[in-house]
Structure formats: C-alpha cells, structure tokens
Amino acid sequence: MDFTDVSLVALRVFREVAERGTFTSAATALGYTQSAVSRQIASLERAAGAPLLERRREGVRLTAAGQVVLRNAAGVLDQIDATARELAGLPVTGGTVRLGWFPSAGAVVLPQAISALRRTHPAVAVTTREGSTPALVRALRAGTVDLALLASAPPFRPPDAETPALNLETLSERSLRLAIPAGHPLAAHDSVDVSELRGRRWIAGPLSGEEFLMGVWPGLDERPEIAHTVRDWLAKLHLVAAGAGLTTISASMASAAPPGVRVLAVRGGPAELRRTILARLPGRQSDAAALLADALRAATLEVGGPD
Template structure:
C-alpha cells in the first residue's frame, strides 16, 4: 500500500465519506459534487492499491484497509489543522482530542464542558464536529474521532453490533417534552395529555436528525408544517406560532422567550438518553480528562 501520492483533499474526502456513510452525504457536507467525491475516492484507492470502501445499496462502509486509512487520514488532517492553528498564533498544544456531538448537545452540554476544560486543562485542544448520531457512531468505529456525545432512545441498545464494542457512559436521561408558544392554550397547563397533540402543526426535523421533532407517541398521521435541522430555528418557529415541537429534558432551561416546555402524559413513556461513546482504543490522559469534563458538566445543575 503506497499512500505517499495521496492528496490532503482526498484524505479529507475519504474521512467524510466514512463518517457519513454515503458519497451523497459527504458531497453535501463538503460542498462538492458527488462525481468529484467519487473521483477523489477512486484516486485514493488507486494510490492504496486496494479497495477502501464496500459499496452497498444503502451506502458504503470501509474495508479493513479502509478503516486503517481512515484512522491515518484523521491523524494527518488533525495534525495539519493543528499546525495551521499554531501558525495563526494559538498557543502550543500538548494534546488534541477529537469530539463529536449531535445537534442539541451543542446547545448546553458541550460548550459548558469545553469552558470548564479550558480552565482546568488549558493544554488540551478539543477539535469538535457536529453530526447525526449514526454518523458519529461510524466515526467512532473508524477512529476518526475519539469521543462522541450520542442520543439514544429506548430500549437503549449498544451503538452498533460490531466488535469490540463502543464503550458508553450515560450522561443524562429524562422524559421528552413538548414545546409550545407561550400564548398557546396548552401553555397554561401543568401537563399536556397526548390527545391534546392530535391535529397540531409540527416543526419536524430531517430523517435521522435526532430528538427534536414530532411527538413519537401519536396514533394519527402528524401534520408537519415546517422541517428544520437546527434546534434554534425550530424553537424560533415555535415562538412565532408556526407549530410545536419536542424538546429533550436537557434543553428546558435554555428555551427562548415565547416558548414553554411541558411534560406529556398518556401513551408510552418517551424517555431519552444522552451518552458518551468512546472509540475502541481511544485512551490516554487527555481523552480521559475530556470525558470527565463532559460527565462532570452533565451532573452539574
């Protein structure tokens, strides 16, 4: 295998494809055409002298050689990015930890943990990336990130079925709530019955986008008025009277003016977990310290 002729662009593209699971998703994330992504992968496989991806009807996954290249690509790209930050005048770095997180975790948990870490361990540089939980699990498995804050729903199965298992630690757990405009008739109730949610306009998210969207326990076909990935956009639409949406327990204290979050009774209990996943083989004091900061932040009121 000879990768000395591989370009940095090809390595970046390959890492994105491995993390996202499809060439289409990688192209959208990078702002490339799918054909451009395909050409980069073909060139990288030619340089490697072997297939790096297995093509399937639903997407791609790395071969054994591909997993090795993904880990090496992540290391190369991260080191070059670290060098760029150094040249830009940032302080010398003693350790880099790569952290992924799903969208709503970036609203409270991750920023607070990084703020605390900057005070206690200023020598650790945390490089973060947002993604859907499914993409983050693939990134953990491929070794392109060290830690990931993941969303889980009952029955709380392991992140994937591969071996060795991805180690997980529960950060928070709580019941899902529904967010309504402050002037909505439901806003004055202590608890909303699930029957009261029938026929309402919902602010949903794209498929696979995580916890905020339509209430999962509805027994009728929901009417989705708007689709948005960003949690802040969803809540702004709620505040503007455009519909209602779900809110994980961890976001209740961060709601904007004009939005009220209420518990829901009736139907199955809709609990949600936020867990910290660690890539197999990701160890060392820096990774341990970042993990500890996230756990400490999650348990601090």
Template sequence: MEIRDLSLTALRVFRAVAEQGTFTAAAVSLGYTQSAVSRQIAAIERAAGTSVLERRRDGVRLTAAGHLVLRRATAALDEIDRMAREVSGLPDQGGTVRVGWLPSTGAVLVPLAITGLRASHPAITVVTREGSTPALARALRTSSVDLALISSAPPFRPLDGQSPPLECQTLTERSLYLALPVSHPLSRRDYVDVTDLRGQQWIAAPSGEDRLMGVWPGLDERPAIVHTARDWLAKLYLVAAGCGLTTVSAGIARAVPEGVCVRPVRGGPQEQRRLLLARLPGPMPEAVARVGEALRAAALETDLDS
C-alpha cells in the same frame, strides 16, 4: 500494498468516505467532485489489491481490509499533521481533544463543560463539531473525534452494530418534553395529555434525519408537519411565532427563547432519552479523560437544574 503508490490526498479522501458514509457526502465535505473521490478510492484499492469498501444501496461500509487501511491511514495522517505543526513552529497540540455533539447539547452542556475546563485545565484545547448520532458514531470509528455526545432512545440498541462495540457511558436519562407557544391553549396546564396532541401542527427535522426535536413519537395519526428545519433554535423560534409544536430534550429546556414554554406529556409509552458519552475502546489519553470528566460534571449540573 505499494505504499509509494498512495498519495496523502487519497488517504484523506478515504478517511472522509469512511466517516461520511457515502461518496457524495465525502465529496461535499472536501469540496471535490464525486468522480474525483471515486478515482482516489480506486487508487487505494489498486494499491491494496482488494476492496476496502462495500458498496451498498444506502452508502458504503468498510471491509476487513478497509478497517486495517483506515487505522494505518489515520495514524499516518496524524503524524504528517504533527510534523507540519512542528515545522511551521506551532506548539504541539497533544492537549487538543476533538468532541462531537448533538445539536441539543450545544446550547447548554458543551459550553458549560468548556467553561469548566478553562478553569481546571487551561492547557487543554477543545475543538468541536456538530452532527447526528449516526454521523458521530462514524466519526468515532474513523478517529475524526475522540469523544461524542450522542442520543439513544428505547429499546437502547448498540449504536452502529460494528465490532468492537463503542464504549458508552450514560450521562443523563430523562423524559422528552413538548415545546409549545405560550399562547397555545395547552400551555395553561402543568402537563399535556398525549390525546391532546391529535390534530396538532408540527415542526420537525427533514425526512431521514434525527427527529429528537420534532413530532411526538407514537402518535396514532399521520402528523401534520408544517415546517422542517435542521437547527434546533430555528425550530424553537418557529414555535415562538405560533407556527406549531415540537419536541425538545430536557438538556436544552432552560435555553428556550421567549415565547416558548416546555411541558411534560402524560399518557402513552414513556418517552425516555439517554445522553451518552461515547468513544472507541482502548486506553484513553490524559487530556481526553479530563474532557470526559468535564462533560460528565456539566451533565450532572444540568440534570440537577432540570
């Protein structure tokens, strides 16, 4: 590979494509056109003398050469960023830890963990980003985040099927719940029978996205989805307005707005959800380990409250 032929822009574009999974998504995240992204990837492949991406109908995957290039590109970009901070007089950010999280963990668990860290390890800076479980798994693979809070549902398969497997620790394993308006007839009971969910109207995520908060799994009918929204708070305020029902994780049950009640569902398969703390295998820097401990402590606290 002729390193002199590669620009930092090409390396950043390649990392974005690997993380986002498609040229289109990478272009949007970087503010580039798709053709500009394609040109940068072509430059990488010319320098490498081989394909670094496998083009598939559902996006792209790294080839064996692509994995090697990505590791080297990430190390080079991190070093360039570190040098830029030093030259500009900014303090070393070796104590910065990047955490990815699902929307359902951002309401309670993540703020609780950051609050605890400020008291116990004030020198550690935590920066976060929200994403779906597949997006966060890709972010871990591309070293865009150090830790990720992700969800897993039965039968609890590996997150992305790539090698080596991501290291995952189960923080909580709890049942899925139903969120419904306090004015709804089903809210008068301590629990909802799954048979009573037939014919209900639902609020869910857009098609193809994580439906952790959406339609109750396994219904024996085509659900009537009357509203779609990515944001969990928007879903719950639609519930409060009487617009439909949605599912909710136990982790945010205590953060629901006024006008919403949360009930367990009985009957049918048991709908368990695991909250996992995931990372790449290998040695863990001290700051990352401390953040992991804070997230585990916060998960335990929210588990005791539920």
C-alpha cells in the same frame, strides 16, 4: 500486498470516504472530482490486495480489510498533522481534543462543559462539530473526532455494528419534554396527557435518511400536521414562542427555552426516554479527551434537572 508506495493523499481520501459514507460527499468535502476519489480508492485497494469498501446503493460500508486500513491510516494521518503543527510552531501543550455532538447538545451542555474546561485547564484546546448520530459514528471510526455526544431513543441499540465495538457511556436518561407557547390553553398545567396532543400543529426538523422526524411527539395515532420544518433548535423554540405550533425538546434544553415558551411533561402512552451517550473508540484516550469527558459528565448532570 505492498503499502510502501501508498500516498498520504490516498489515505486522506479513504478516510474522508469512510467518514462521509459516499464517494460524492467525500469528493465535495475535498474539492475533488468523484472520478479522482475513485482512482485514489482503487490505488489503495490494489496495494491492500483486497476490497476496502463495500459499494451499496445508499453508500459505502467498510469491509474487514477496510477497517484495518482505516484504523492504521487514522493514526498515521494524526501523527503527520501533529508533526506539521509542531514544525509550524503552534502550541501543543495541553493537547487538542475533537468533539462531535448532536444538535440540541449545543444549546446548554456543550458550552457549559467547554467553559468549565477553559477555567480549569486553559491549555486544552477543544474543536467541535455538529452532526447526526450516523455521521458522528463514522467520524469516530475515521479518527476525525475523539469523542462524540450521541442522542439515543428506545430500544437503545448500539449506534453501529462495526468492530471493534464503540465504548458507550450513558451520561443521562430523561423523559422527552413538550415545548408549547406560554399563552396556549395547555400551558395552564405542569403536564399534559398524550391524548391532548391529537390534532395539533407541529414544528419539526427535516426528515432525512439518517434521522427521525424530530419535533413531533412520538407514537401519535394520527398523521401529524407539520406547520413548519426547521433544523435549528433555537429557531424552533422561537416559532413556538410566536404561537406557530408545538415541538418536542430534550430535558437538558429546558433552561435554554426563550421567553414565551413553557416546557411540560407528557403523561400517558409509552415512556419516551432519551439518553445522552458519550462515545469513543476503545483503548486509552488522551489526557485532553479524558478531561473533556469529565467536563461533559459534570455539565450533563448539572443541566439535566429532575426527570
């Protein structure tokens, strides 16, 4: 085992593969060919004297040795990047914190937290990225985000089985809501029974291997009619306002609903609870990350409203 000649390029490629989950996605993100990515990983595995990635049909998974290399590679690369920033004369006072977030968090919670932090600690720089829960968990493991806002549904399992276990803090737990057109017959009341949702047209997010069918009320005893497939939450809500169908919505987004949309509770059936979770790697976090975490806690409480 000899890491003395390992290149920074190989470490960056390895981190990208670990974060993206596939060689193909990493190659695309880096602007490399897939064979170039494979060569860099092979050189790193030769230096480690052990496989770092377990190749699977659906992608790659870190081996125990791969977790050790990733943990240390992330620290090395962060130090190199910090050195480059300092040499370039970029401001370092206050620190930078990198946050990942699930799509609907960007409507209210995220901007409110960042706005509050800018007022109280303007020297703290925040960079953010949207992603699915699996993508954000990989980014945490790869060290490319410091904190991640995750959405979780029953049975509320940990987001992955890797070690060390992530530090998970539940910021809120509230019932899922239903967004309907203001002129819809169901809009005359503050809540609807789940039985009244049968036979409705739905506006849902695209189905992928990483996500549930977001937008359809869970547990309906029928094959739902998907009238529109939309990834963007604001577009979904404007389609609801236009009378194009119904969609689900988190309680935290109720205040962001545009005119023409009513947000209702749903009675009957299993309790459809949703948690907002703040995740990070275990260990001491930076002062900037701790300040942002405090702002996210406050924003989540403020925008959640009653259950």
